[in-house]
Amino acid sequence: MADFVALFLTDLVLGLLLGCVLAVIAHGLNIIWGVAKVVNVAHGEFIMLGAYGAYFLYLYGGFNPLLSVPIDAAIGLVVGMGFYFGFLYRELRGKESMGLQSELVTLVSTFGLSLVIVNIAQSIWEHPVGILWSPGAAQVGPVPVPFGGLYVAVVSVALIALTDLFLTRTYLGNAIRAYTQDIPATQLMGINPTVVAAVGIGMGFSVTMAGGALLTVWLPTGIDPTKIGILYAPISFVIVVLGGPGKMWGSLVGGLTIGLIINVGQLFLGGSIALATAVAVLTLIPILLFRPEGILR
Amino acid sequence: MLRLEGITAGYEGTRVLRDIGLEAKEGMATVLIGPNGAGKSTTLKVINGLLHPTGGRVVFQGNDITKIPAHERAARGIASCPEGRRLFPLLTAEGNLRLGAYSPRGRAAAEETLASVYDLFPRLRERANVKAGRLSGGEQQMVAIGRALMSKPTILVLDEPSLGIAPKLVSEIFEKIQQLRKGGLTVLMVEQNAYQALRIADFGYVMQEGRIVMDGPPDRLLDLEDLRKAYFAIP
């Protein structure tokens, strides 16, 4: 019994820590959806690129994943703005809102982009690669708390808090929130809709790639281009829907929920992470049925 | 101050406005009246830049602004209270007001202007932290006007400020608009509520089926018997 309690507590703590990093990788998707009503099907591929960013910074600069976060974030900002001008601008320009036609165009074009990235990645990076960084663990009672996961969780929550502060406390951030509600009215406030959309989407990619860097700490078998997108994109979608699309703290609520279900759940499912992940995804059904606006009000 | 010259405009093939000419003079309240569907809101969209005309010119303070995008027109001092108010429903009343001060001319004086907006509409001070979507129609109109004022505009352009608000609030709103105009602000207002609008106007235009069919000082417009019948629906 005492063993079980120790296991349970350990999985609880690991679930919360994992939940934080899942939250931050989903957060980028949440921002892009929240700002532009664009579902970025290539989300998983940008998580992967963020992870590779951290890997190359480690390989050539000796950076640990935490130090790569600001650099990945800066690259992501530029990449996101490029994505906006390359893929969305022509479709969204002059539109008062996102129509079905534009939604399909963005779905198809981000899907195409995702295929391109994943195929190039698989052809140039044939084997999984890893970052060697183990800052150790602290023993708290029966529970070992890995410092790597702890730092990652702190940075993840801080990133979400920063985006929330930016969106609620600054002129530009509030302009982004206004843009998502009523584009023509935003223009009447003297706000350039192109700038606001580019910054908002840049911010989404910035968080996504920073999340990819943080995720590397949680990838014991390394960065595998055949796996990252396929696994973490669907989890991100689930988290965003759970927490409530467009709600900044919804990412954290959704991420913690999924992290807990996966880690604590597998304890009751014969240790099967795959089964626990399936259960985590299934929580979507009651949420969509009974609280389609997400857990957060 | 603001002039339309020979404006032709419409939506995807359908022409709504034909050869519109009108002027809002500095320091005056100009009112544009006419029946539903005449093209009044479309005219204001040509002014604030949300609709680009197919012909004619928009001139503001001596500059041709016909090709200038909407957000730059706002930054130059053309403030709009659009049809249906168009508040940001998920932002608070104060959040909406503060966003009105986005452009440089408004931002520098945002705190003072906010205080003066609250003095103009004391009710908004109590409702500051309520989401705009939860405000009453009258309160929303106050926020819409206040939000426009936050940009420190040179001209205030209002589209039917009396629409959808309680009758006793309508006269209060008109009173405030008159107060602003007396304070030196140039006003251009579209209204269906012709009597009340003309009462605070210095000059009026009457629009029908996309054309300006009459103009003049308000007392002359109010006197015209046939006009009453045609546009005010009063026997």
Ligand SMILES: Nc1ncnc2c1ncn2[C@@H]1O[C@H](COP(=O)(O)OP(=O)(O)O)[C@@H](O)[C@H]1O
């Ligand atoms: N967004 C739009 N798309 C197509 N037609 C429109 C649109 N807005 C207005 N119209 C048409 O333009 C005409 C003038 O409308 P509007 O300018 O709103 O009139 P008013 O404000 O005087 O009631 C109407 O026939 C209306 O149906």
Ligand SMILES: [Mg+2]
């Ligand atoms: Mg109208």
